[in-house]
Amino acid sequence: MPVSFPAGVEYLRILPEIILTLAGVLIMLLEAVWSDQRRTVFAPISLAALAAALWAAMASSYGPAFSSMLAIGGSATFFRALVIVVGLLAVLASSEYLTRERANGAEYYALILFSVVGQCVMVAANDLLMVFVGLEIASIASYVLAGYLRDDPRNNEAALKYFLLGSFATAFLLYGVAWMYGLTGSTNLSIIREVLLSSGAPSLGLTGVAAALIFVGLAFKISAAPFQIWAPDVYQGAPAPVSAFLSAGPKAAAFAVLVIFMVHFGATAEQLQPVLWACALASMVIGNFAAIQQSNIKRLLAYSSIAHAGYVLVAVTANSEIGAAAVMFYMAAYALTNIGAFAVVTHVARKGERFVSMSDFAGLSRRQPAMAAMLALFLLSLIGVPLTGGFFGKFYIFKAALDSHLVWLTVLGLLNSAVAAYYYLRVLVLMYFHEPGEGAEELPAAGASLQIAVYACAIGTLVLGILPDWVLDYASKAALK
Amino acid sequence: MITSTHYLVLGGLLALIGTLGVLTRRNVVVILMSIELILNAANLNLVAFARELNQIQGQVFAVFVIAIAVAEASVGLGILIALFRNKETVDAGEIDLLKW
Numbered sequence: 001m002p003v004s005f006p007a008g009v010e011y012l013r014i015l016p017e018i019i020l021t022l023a024g025v026l027i028m029l030l031e032a033v034w035s036d037q038r039r040t041v042f043a044p045i046s047l048a049a050l051a052a053a054l055w056a057a058m059a060s061s062y063g064p065a066f067s068s069m070l071a072i073g074g075s076a077t078f079f080r081a082l083v084i085v086v087g088l089l090a091v092l093a094s095s096e097y098l099t100r101e102r103a104n105g106a107e108y109y110a111l112i113l114f115s116v117v118g119q120c121v122m123v124a125a126n127d128l129l130m131v132f133v134g135l136e137i138a139s140i141a142s143y144v145l146a147g148y149l150r151d152d153p154r155n156n157e158a159a160l161k162y163f164l165l166g167s168f169a170t171a172f173l174l175y176g177v178a179w180m181y182g183l184t185g186s187t188n189l190s191i192i193r194e195v196l197l198s199s200g201a202p203s204l205g206l207t208g209v210a211a212a213l214i215f216v217g218l219a220f221k222i223s224a225a226p227f228q229i230w231a232p233d234v235y236q237g238a239p240a241p242v243s244a245f246l247s248a249g250p251k252a253a254a255f256a257v258l259v260i261f262m263v264h265f266g267a268t269a270e271q272l273q274p275v276l277w278a279c280a281l282a283s284m285v286i287g288n289f290a291a292i293q294q295s296n297i298k299r300l301l302a303y304s305s306i307a308h309a310g311y312v313l314v315a316v317t318a319n320s321e322i323g324a325a326a327v328m329f330y331m332a333a334y335a336l337t338n339i340g341a342f343a344v345v346t347h348v349a350r351k352g353e354r355f356v357s358m359s360d361f362a363g364l365s366r367r368q369p370a371m372a373a374m375l376a377l378f379l380l381s382l383i384g385v386p387l388t389g390g391f392f393g394k395f396y397i398f399k400a401a402l403d404s405h406l407v408w409l410t411v412l413g414l415l416n417s418a419v420a421a422y423y424y425l426r427v428l429v430l431m432y433f434h435e436p437g438e439g440a441e442e443l444p445a446a447g448a449s450l451q452i453a454v455y456a457c458a459i460g461t462l463v464l465g466i467l468p469d470w471v472l473d474y475a476s477k478a479a480l481k
Numbered sequence: 482m483i484t485s486t487h488y489l490v491l492g493g494l495l496a497l498i499g500t501l502g503v504l505t506r507r508n509v510v511v512i513l514m515s516i517e518l519i520l521n522a523a524n525l526n527l528v529a530f531a532r533e534l535n536q537i538q539g540q541v542f543a544v545f546v547i548a549i550a551v552a553e554a555s556v557g558l559g560i561l562i563a564l565f566r567n568k569e570t571v572d573a574g575e576i577d578l579l580k581w
Binding site for chain 2: 128129132133136140143144147150151153156157159160161163164167168170171172174175177178179181182185186187
């Protein structure tokens with residue numbers, strides 16, 4: 001067989017991954033040779049690399065790369081840009097926190113970059129091998145991030161739980177992938193699609209089992225019920241900016257892969273529709289009802305993220321082009337909102353994350369009006385109030401579900417969002433109508449980079465809420481391809 | 482004569498043993514070993530299918546899996562050592578600072 005080397009344009013198509021990998025390696029090299037005083041440059045280097053990667057992702061031409069291992073299309077471009085923006089915001093929200101915890105190490109930034117690389121590979125994958133490799137690159141980096149402050153027992157525990165359950169889930173995914181390869185005779189998703197469509201297709205039962213195993217692995221990553229058990233512990237135990245990153249980036253990438261599979265597995269994926277239906281409903285119910293009882297704000301946001309995974313699964317269940325566009329729009333709105341909310345929590349938590357219980361947010365509007373207003377905006381977007389991105393996100397999801405005749409799921413989903421309003425509003429009431437508690441410390445103003453992150457998230461949330469067409473038009477066009 | 486079915490059954494058994502191990506054992510090191518068993522069950526499947534289909538892809542996939550499993554195991558043991566320094570236990574039942 002002749003050896004064919006990739007053409008130049010194929011390197012351009014993976015330029016974002018190349019830039020991020022090189023920057024991550026460079027940061028680790030510089031850490032080894034530079035003295036401690038120059039540690040402050042790692043954040044700017046990673047920001048520059050992420051910005052360059054964002055440009056490269058947006059400018060990339062569509063088409064296959066590296067013997068069709070990767071396929072850059074509208075959806076891949078959208079999700080690559082999204083996960084890179086998530087990385088940008090996470091770095092902006094982290095640097096002040098890391099200085100406060102005296103843990104301003106280069107490896108933190110390198111790990112964020114590597115995790116983003118993995119997510120980029122996942123969303124552009126056109127081969128089961130690339131899905132697996134990308135998932136593992138993203139996951140292994142995020143296991144370490146979750147336990148980044150290694151002297152803090154909460155961090156240790158979060159990292160261990162994330163690692164054990166995460167790698168258990170990937171093992172399932174891999175076992176499913178192995179079966180899918182054996183049944184269809186290829187790891188390439190385009191070929192698998194043709195084989196499954198053709199008359200000589202293997203029995204639906206066996207491919208259904210393989211697809212179900214793959215779904216289990218992805219359901220862990222998106223923290224959908226009944227595989228949500230790790231999320232509250234990990235989001236509570238991990239450093240707050242890392243929780244922000246974990247709740248947005250890997251989740252968006254896993255949803256992108258799920259949509260890719262729904263498209264390529266065709267009838268096999270349709271068999272799983274009842275399973276998806278049940279998972280979507282269970283995630284919404286468990287997430288929302290457990291969130292009501294929480295007293296720790298990070299845990300509350302964790303349960304809320306489980307519920308939001310449920311909403312997005314509703315759109316995946318719809319299994320249509322509108323559904324795919326709704327997934328993209330919702331993940332963009334959700335990622336911005338959630339990172340913003342976690343960034344405000346990062347600021348209020350202070351050193352050692354002492355102030356993360358709900359009561360610590362009492363009277364925040366008086367202690368720090370700007371931050372309280374921003375958190376209020378993010379919570380309103382999570383509820384789905386008009387003029388915020390969350391409203392249109394939910395609107396498109398339930399529209400997609402209705403178009404696919406999922407009437408009951410839509411009704412139950414809407415009831416769930418009403419329940420969700422209760423616990424988000426509770427935080428709002430605490431911030432605006434309660435006096436600050438006795439032990440409340442004087443809150444210094446947030447650092448510049450954290451403020452940029454929070455305001456960028458707020459602007460993004462409002463833009464998605466007021467001018468949703470910009471993103472939605474792009475998403476609908478991308479979903480067609 | 483050992484056919485592909487034999488390998489697939491063995492793979493299925495390994496995956497089952499691994500899953501049971503993860504769900505029932507409390508020692509984190511044993512849980513890690515059980516996860517490795519499932520990964521190797523998948524590897525066995527990949528290689529068996531590659532032989533059955535007379536292809537190379539499955540074997541290449543298995544090589545990737547082996548490399549990634551090593552990276553994963555080293556990160557996992559690193560996390561476990563960091564935890565052991567603070568808590569001096571490898572029992573999953575005693576790791577309960579956050580509500581499990």
